[in-house]
């Protein structure tokens with residue numbers, strides 16, 4: 784199958800998540816955020832709302848399909864490998880990504896495990912960071928989603 788067709792299918796399959804990301808991105812943009820395109824992913828960061836979310840919730844970055852939202856451009860740069868791993872997961876799971884993500888987190892809670900650190904999607908993203916930065920999993924700062 785031609786690469787162009789495969790790429791279109793990846794974007795279409797992840798589109799429900801991307802639409803949600805675009806809605807949140809619009810909110811950030813209305814409060815002064817900036818956007819850039821990196822490797823086929825729309826990254827939106829900064830602005831009043833993102834800084835408030837960071838201050839009061841510890842928000843660093845979150846991925847919805849092909850949209851990554853971050854509290855700053857610097858945070859997005861540091862978390863790019865992690866968040867783009869979530870983009871690949873969204874391309875794989877498509878419409879089912881968010882329910883699968885939430886159910887996997889719930890499953891960890893029900894098993895008495897940590898909802899974030901034991902989450903299989905997060906562990907895969909942290910593993911990608913470790914491979915990319917050539918460091919051990921314990922050394923990774925996991926403040927991304």
Ligand SMILES: [Zn+2]
Nearest residue numbers: 905908927928
């Ligand atoms: Zn994550």
